[in-house]
Every structure is written in C-alpha cells, then in structure tokens.
Ligand code: AMP
Ligand code: MN
Ligand code: MN
C-alpha cells in the first residue's frame with residue numbers, strides 16, 4: 001500500500017449517527033475515488049459485515065472500524081479502532097457496555113430541554129435514530145433543526161448540547177485503557193480521533209498521548225475533516241514527536257451536514273508513517 005493513497009478511515013452510517021446506509025456510503029466513497037475505506041460507527045460494529053461487502057462490491061479495500069467514546073480528564077475523547085477482528089468477544093462486550101448508558105442520558109437531555117421550553121425532544125430525536133442502542137446528541141440536533149429551533153446542527157450544539165448548555169448531560173464513557181485494550185487485543189490499531197478538537201491544555205494533551213501510547217495506542221488522526229490546515233501541520237509534528245503513525249479520514253456523517261465529503265481530503269504529509277502501513281495484513 002503506497003503512502004499516497006485515497007484512504008478514508010473515519011465515517012458514520014445509520015448504525016450510529018450518520019444518515020446514509022453502509023451501502024450508500026460505500027457507493028459515495030468509491031464515487032469520490034476512495035481506495036481504502038473503513039466505516040467507524042460510534043461504539044458499534046453492527047454495520048461492519050455490510051460495509052465490507054459493499055466496499056468489495058465497489059472495488060475498494062476495507063478495514064474494520066469503530067469510534068469508541070472515552071472519558072479522559074473529564075472530557076469526551078474518541079478512539080478509532082481499525083483492522084480488529086469484529087468477532088472478538090471482549091471488544092463486542094466493551095462496546096455494548098459503552099452503548100448502554102445512552103438511553104438514560106437521552107431522557108435526561110430531553111428533561112433539560114423541556115426546562116427551557118422545548119417539548120418532546122426525546123421522541124423527536126428517536127425519529128432520526130437508526131439503531132435504538134445508539135441515540136446520540138446528533139439525533140437531538142437533527143430534531144431541533146427540523147422543528148425550527150435552530151438553523152443547523154452546529155447552532156444546536158453551540159446553544160443546547162455542549163457543556164453548560166440546557167441539553168448537555170455529562171456522561172462517563174469507557175476508560176482510555178479499556179478502549180485501547182479492546183481494540184489492540186482484537187488485533188487492531190488504536191488511533192486518537194481528531195486530537196485538535198478537544199479543549200485540552202498542552203499538559204492534558206501530552207498526558208493523553210503519553211497514556212494512550214503506554215496502553216498500546218499507535219496512531220493519531222492528522223488529516224481529518226475536524227482539523228484546520230494549521231492543525232494538519234501541528235498534529236503531523238506531534239505524530240513524529242510521539243512516534244505515532246498518522247491516519248486520514250473525513251468523519252463524514254451526512255450530505256447535508258458534513259463539510260468534508262468522503263475521500264475529499266489533502267494527502268497525509270509525506271514524512272509520516274500512514275496507519276495503513278501498520279495494517280497491511282488486516283486489509284480485506
Ligand atoms: P454523543 O456521542 O451523543 O456525545 O454525540 C457526539 C457526536 O455529536 C459527534 O460524534 C458528532 O457527530 C456530533 N458533534 C459533537 N460536537 C459537535 C459540534 N460542536 N457540532 C456539530 N456536531 C457535533
Ligand atoms: Mn458523530
Ligand atoms: Mn468523533
């Protein structure tokens with residue numbers, strides 16, 4: 001696998017908080033020139049078999065994927081797993097446990113929104129949910145846009161769904177150590193998703209990368225739809241500093257919502273080791 005490869009190793013389907021099926025995503029990815037693809041639904045691998053079959057039908061190579069929600073230093077951090085065995089029991093059990101708090105959290109989010117005069121948000125969000133075990137903030141955001149409360153999902157997050165706002169409910173996700181272990185013990189590579197998006201101090205970020213590495217994490221996302229061009233450079237430098245391989249992925253969720261389309265990203269900076277070089281024997 002060459003360094004310059006149209007790999008898109010981060011996106012979401014209706015199995016989590018995307019709006020397209022795995023098959024529609026595969027078709028869109030291939031149409032955009034993606035050569036190596038991974039579907040990385042939040043805390044869920046129920047779409048993996050369909051995604052792999054659809055990738056092959058579209059002539060793409062495939063890596064198994066998931067994006068695991070973790071709590072680190074009081075903040076939600078996302079760890080992408082790539083190339084794992086999707087039948088591994090500890091991984092499946094860990095993801096099930098990580099998903100299990102979402103239902104109660106969603107009801108509390110709805111209660112918070114009721115207190116500021118927004119009625120029926122739980123039921124409204126459910127209409128957008130493709131997987132009953134995976135109700136997320138994104139589904140609430142879609143409901144608030146549909147009901148005219150906000151003009152787009154970005155405004156919903158800013159006004160209602162982030163820390164300190166009425167629909168925000170703090171949540172305890174998996175530990176960093178567990179998430180990295182589930183992925184690596186299933187034969188995969190753990191990747192810190194969109195590191196530029198966390199509101200960490202330099203010390204907290206250093207702690208995140210150090211602990212992640214200690215537990216067996218081996219890569220970070222450098223070129224992602226969640227980074228600015230300046231952050232591509234910043235995290236390329238940090239990947240080299242920590243000895244991490246680099247990943248590339250759009251984090252595509254929906255044609256109407258996502259700014260970065262599947263496969264439409266700059267190449268990884270040349271000095272970096274692409275994460276797919278560590279995954280040669282896991283590519284299907
Ligand atoms: P949850 O897992 O329920 O906490 O939802 C997290 C998801 O919400 C992320 O994966 C994104 O899809 C979306 N999201 C989080 N923050 C924002 C934001 N500021 N603007 C738009 N979408 C966001
Ligand atoms: Mn999401
Ligand atoms: Mn994420």
Ligand code: MN
Nearest residue numbers: 010012067251
């Ligand atoms: Mn994502």
